[in-house]
Amino acid sequence: MKFKKITAAFETKNIPLAEELICDLFFSFNLKGVVCNVPLEEPDEGFGTHTLPLPDRNSIVGYFPDIDSSDIILKKIKTRSMELTQFGIQVTIEVEIVDEKDWADAWKTYFNVTRITDRIVIKPDWKDYDPEPDDIVIHLDPGMAFGTGTHPTTAMCIRMIQQFLVPGAEFLDVGTGSGILMIAAAGLGAKRMTGIDIDEVAVEISKKNLEKNKVSPLLYSLACTTLDQTPEKTYDLIAANIIAQVIVDVMPDLERRIAPGGVAILSGIIRERKPDVLAALETSNLHIYHETNEGDWVALAVKR
Known part of the structure; x- marks a missing residue:
């Protein structure tokens, strides 16, 4: 074609x-x-x-x-x-x-082995890497889906997942893309993971990458859908690595899905759009628990 x-x-x-x-x-x-x-x-x-x-x-x-x-x-x-x-x-x-x-x-020429945290390393299928003893190596082929983990928005998400995910947690990935955040959550001990995306290609690639990383299908579910169409169950940790306007739009649905004591990670926010996100947080009775910045990008961890 x-x-x-x-x-x-x-x-x-x-x-x-x-x-x-x-x-x-x-x-x-x-x-x-x-x-x-x-x-x-x-x-x-x-x-x-x-x-x-x-x-x-x-x-x-x-x-x-x-x-x-x-x-x-x-x-x-x-x-x-x-x-x-x-x-x-x-x-x-x-x-x-x-x-x-x-x-x-x-x-693929531009996608190399990348250490994101002290524990998590992203390795493209076509590159060699000799891991350290404690490394969690994510074997990734992003295909046509957006997100290799090297962009600041995704890297900040992964760092926050390592910081806030408690082993045994239930994890929701909104806009799963290549599935990289679900794979990181699995490596860090998530008990159950759910990934959603509006792109059928992204969902299929997420499935392939989860299989590639030997994540048991009993631990996760994937769906091509929007957040408002998912069951209103709650999650211990939610990641939404999407753009600011979409975060604002789905904020009420996010708020209803945060378990008591749970955390939602919001990334993909450019500094100029941060005030819009803050206004949506206030309306949804959520507050910032942790903030990190890289260049002109902002990532927020929020709680009730």
Whole structure:
């Protein structure tokens, strides 16, 4: 099958905001294989340093099938990208027709073994790694799903899961993507895990990655659904590594699913959107228990 490769090259003074808004635009049109070619601030030495090369220019890349309706979708993407000028973001859309085999593995060059915490290491299938005795190694093939664990939003989530997950806990992953957070929770002793995502491809890849990491199917369930459509049971630890606006939208549903004494980890929040999240927390009678920042990204652990 032929695919349209869409590159949104952009110029702005606020790279993280542009990254969030363009990714949100791409995901709203169900583009796959989304890759963010933006510079990331280096974390502490040993924690994922030098993971990505510095890009020649800032851009977001995504793909969708080259079918009859693709020109209509492309026109809508161009129109929506022009609207980002109101945020001081100038976007240029470039289009290239490629074969699936030409792009499916191209991004793998940039995904290396990455130590996220003192215990958790992410290892791509195609890389070698000799683990330390206490390492929890996550064997990962993200496929077309968003999230390799090297982005600050995901790395902060993993660190908080290690910090707040108590062995035997029930864990909910909202927007599971590649399943990386569920795998980390399993390695840290979660008793039962539930993962949901609105993308069927992400759910399928999560299942494959859980199997790859030998997580027993008796320990987890996966569903292609939204949070409001899931049973209103409670969880000891919830992770929502999504964008700020979606966090705001689902806050009432999140609040109802936090067990007494439980914690919800909210990530994917750019600094400019933090006030919106704080307002939603106040409305839902939740308070910040712990906060961490990396570059222009914010992650919050909240409780009742």
